[in-house]
């Protein structure tokens with residue numbers, strides 16, 4: 601199988617697997633005061649230090665939790681409740697882990713939500729975002745879009761939020777390991793990171809949060825993680841997350857260039873084989889690891905099932921409900937028609953991707969597209 605779905609989840613890195621196995625053998629609750637507990641606590645604190653160092657943050661700013669979805673929910677709902685409610689300023693192309701908490705607060709509480717529009721290339725309208733900021737409870741924008749790979753001007757958006765005195769959350773799940781991410785430099789208040797997108801295990805991640813972030817907890821209980829996220833901390837998960845993140849950040853420059861070159865070859869090959877496809881990739885200013893193609897007349901499901909049958913794992917990039925690909929809210933916000941928003945295929949690369957994966961994708965795609973188009977007629 602040729603795996604080109606790293607943006608959904610990336611294979612576990614051997615270093616992360618080894619770190620997980622080693623830490624999983626230890627006993628003790630990191631909150632217990634006996635020797636076993638203290639040794640487990642040491643594993644957690646060492647992982648916290650390594651995660652902080654890799655992200656340009658202080659260890660005290662790392663709140664360990666279950667992954668990107670929880671980190672986004674804590675960033676959005678935690679800041680909203682912590683600020684006593686009000687307007688949420690976000691963008692139309694956020695992941696559902698940000699959009700749905702914001703919209704839920706509008707439905708069930710008295711939040712209002714501003715979703716800034718984006719240009720046809722997916723970048724957020726900075727003026728619209730800035731104009732909506734004064735008096736808002738919080739702002740939230742993603743660093744890299746998970747469907748098309750659009751890179752948002754996070755420093756500019758964070759500076760605008762700071763000027764308006766509005767705390768700002770960022771979903772950096774698809775940016776970490778692919779772009780340079782430095783929390784202190786960014787000017788953000790909170791930032792979501794997920795381990796399994798960079799070769800760590802599923803079920804662990806972090807919200808990086810300034811010490812003065814006005815966060816209300818979503819989980820109440822034992823008061824772990826600065827009293828913001830109760831629950832026994834997953835020491836083995838934290839150790840594996842730290843190993844994967846460290847490796848991803850240490851090798852980032854060389855890897856980003858290698859992956860972007862693979863992605864460019866893939867994008868060129870798609871354009872040559874399917875001239876009417878709208879292809880977005882690293883050379884057009886998108887993230888190095890994502891190549892996205894809108895293929896008129898071919899449904900996402902049909903394309904990805906046919907690619908799968910040829911041994912190539914790809915995705916539509918957008919959410920699925922009961923096996924049916926939903927119309928992409930991201931593509932619609934970028935001006936694509938409803939039909940086109942169901943006709944996309946996303947190739948995403950990562951640490952284990954090779955030339956052979958690109959060759960296999962390019963070999964399988966023309967037939968998958970013509971059969972998907974024929975099936976749709």
Ligand SMILES: Cc1ncc(COP(=O)(O)O)c(C=O)c1O
Pocket residue numbers: 607608666667668669670672695697742744745746771773774794795796805
């Ligand atoms: C941009 C973005 N945010 C959040 C998430 C959710 O992360 P997790 O799977 O760790 O909950 C994902 C993964 O699908 C993502 O791509």
